[in-house]
Amino acid sequence: MWVGQLGTQRNYASNDDTQAMVNAGFTWLRLEGIQFLVPFLPSHGQISSLVDCPAGAQHSEQRSTHRSKNCHCCRAASTDLIPQKRSPDQRFRGAAAAAMAAANKAVKVYGWAVSPYVARALLALEEAGVEYELVPMSRDAGDQKIGGHVPETRFGQVPVLEDGDLTLFESRAIARHVLRKHKPELLGGGSLEQSAMVDVWLEVEAHQHHPAAGAIVMQCLITPLIGGERDQAVVDENAGKLRAVFEIYEARLSRSRYLAGDFVSAADLSHFPLMRYFMATEYAAMVEALPHVRAWWEDLAARPAARKVAELMPLDFGLSKKDEQ
Known part of the structure; x- marks a missing residue:
């Protein structure tokens, strides 16, 4: 049996302890087949009521004084001071609904x-x-x-x-x-080593792959679409840089299926959006010439999530449709 209070848990094995906590104002809650003892929080009306006691004492806001079965005034005022038994579903429906609304x-x-x-x-x-x-x-x-x-x-x-x-x-x-x-497993999960490798290859994507591939996509796809002329010198310079990057990728991927190891990660996925456009240029031949890089790219592009996002990424960037309008 588990007892929870303010986000903490304690394991009470003794029936005496359990009864003591019930007497002290805890109540049962069942969630997914597991019983919990949680502090009962009375409503504003319940904690503010005062009832004269025949014994000469006046009840305060402390709930413990209202739990005594020997107090006749407590029994008489049970509807006001002592909460009626309600199911856990009724008691916590409002809080649960609020939590679910926030989560969803x-x-x-x-x-x-x-x-x-x-x-x-x-x-x-x-x-x-x-x-x-x-x-x-x-x-x-x-x-x-x-x-x-x-x-x-x-x-x-x-x-x-x-x-x-x-x-x-x-x-x-x-x-x-x-x-x-x-989905923390795509960041390496709980392994410090795997997480570190994901971070390394995310940095490589951001600082080595993206600038060169982005320059090629800009010059080969976007510039012509907006009526500009390709700057071949820029393309050649970045093609050389990207070729060197892909050669490093080829060596890495010959030893593991993905960049961070034998598990797909954010480091791989982060390449997909720009590679989607890069593979529509003539410089996709750089990828085709490297068997491990090609297999890696084909694996990424075949993922259901990547296929769904790709449907939102026309190779003309939606500019042709705008021109037709």
Whole structure:
């Protein structure tokens, strides 16, 4: 039998101890087949009532004086001072409903899913199985800039995540928060070594892979879509950098299935949004030429969460549809 008080638990094996706690004002609660003794919290009306005692004493707010079965005035005033027996469901329904409402409050993500930054946040939510609402922005408000109707952030960029009273920005921070809260195994779980390796390869993605791959995607896909001309010198420079990164990935992936080890993690998933666009360029041949990197990418792209997010990421970034309008 377990006794809980203010978030702590104690194991009482003695029947005498159990009865003593019942006499002291604890009451039974059953949750999922387990019985708990918890402190009874009387209502405002119950603790404020005063009843004259024939013995000459006047009852105070202390509940313990009202538990005496030998006090006739307590018996007479039982409907006022002594709580009537109610089922645990009745007693805690209000608190449980409030807790469930808070837990199930819809998470909101502000931004456009075509953005690899927003897609990174969405992918974490999909992997964790969290229900969310995607709140698209108006391009007329200024591309990645947030309008005044959106939660304020320090830099005014998307994505922004609202999770209850918590507001976050920066896509990798959002992804970490979501996974830490809902699916910590994708951050290495309880292993310090695995968590450290996830952190290492998340840093590699952010500082080695993303800048080079992003420059290629910008020059090869986005610039032509907005009527610009590709800067081949920028492409060549970053293609050289990215090729070196992929060669390191190939060596790593020849020893483990994923970057942080033999388990998929946030370090792998963080690559997906930008790689989705990169693989639509002619420089995807760099990946195809490396068997372990190719297998790793195909594995990521086949994940149900990645496939769902990819449906929101047209390769023209939705710009062609806007031009047609």
